[in-house]
Amino acid sequence: MRGGLAAAVLAATPKNIFGHADVQxxxxxxxxxxxxxxxxxxxxxxxxxxxxxxxxxxxxxxxxPDGWKxxxxxxxxxxxxxxxxxxxxxxxxxxxxIPLGSDAVLxxxxxxxxxxxxVNDHDPWNNxxxxxxxxxxxxxxxxxxxxPGHGGFWVPALAVEAGKKYVIEATGEIxxxxxxxxxxxxxxxxxxxxxxxxSLGGAPRYGLIACVGDNSKLDQYFYVGDRxxxxxxxxxxxKFGVNDHCPxxxxxxxxxxxxxx
Ligand SMILES: [Ca+2]
Ligand SMILES: [Ca+2]
Numbered sequence: 001m002r003g004g005l006a007a008a009v010l011a012a013t014p015k016n017i018f019g020h021a022d023v024q025x026x027x028x029x030x031x032x033x034x035x036x037x038x039x040x041x042x043x044x045x046x047x048x049x050x051x052x053x054x055x056x057x058x059x060x061x062x063x064x065p066d067g068w069k070x071x072x073x074x075x076x077x078x079x080x081x082x083x084x085x086x087x088x089x090x091x092x093x094x095x096x097x098i099p100l101g102s103d104a105v106l107x108x109x110x111x112x113x114x115x116x117x118x119v120n121d122h123d124p125w126n127n128x129x130x131x132x133x134x135x136x137x138x139x140x141x142x143x144x145x146x147x148p149g150h151g152g153f154w155v156p157a158l159a160v161e162a163g164k165k166y167v168i169e170a171t172g173e174i175x176x177x178x179x180x181x182x183x184x185x186x187x188x189x190x191x192x193x194x195x196x197x198x199s200l201g202g203a204p205r206y207g208l209i210a211c212v213g214d215n216s217k218l219d220q221y222f223y224v225g226d227r228x229x230x231x232x233x234x235x236x237x238x239k240f241g242v243n244d245h246c247p248x249x250x251x252x253x254x255x256x257x258x259x260x261x
Contacts, residue, residue: 030248031242045138051130067084077097077248093248094249154241
């Protein structure tokens, strides 16, 4: 009986790209933290936030959820909101963005949809730490969510071991967020120039990229495209992102499978 049960479980496990039952599949899409909370029109929501984000770069500067004192300006997710502050989006991440900070009340939601949270940074991919947001819907019980400092840019996958061989395969299509409704596949477009503000300068724009462990180290980012066999030099959490200078207006997702060889 026991052998029969084990065989049934194995048969039900999806096979990976080498035919082994050892695979993880994730979706790498819009760079926002997905709270899983659905808002309806007319809902009341309050958000109280705490925590610290290291904003990346060479100066070890940090921010709380209220952000710095100035408005962020051009190139940031919400130019009119405070730089590095906690922000949100309801449903459509291209249009329905809301400033939040450490203590916000939305009396009457005007649109319905999933609540996304993020950090108002022009280069969120190098951030560490995060904000803890306690979200209360219609005077219910607050739900706490940890919003990573990278604002959902990186999608975590399995932990990889140094010296082992892994294979990544990716399919799917994203809309890169501009007015022209242009799209990309995991291979990406032409290479981004190093000074254009893309997370991985020199690699194809809108292509699938990854890092292992500390995402504040830009020189550790690597291009994946639609297929990559790689052997990590160090052990750590494998994370995926899209090589975009403004990833927060993207829709759709790449489907990424990771297998240990
Ligand atoms: Ca940053
Ligand atoms: Ca974009």
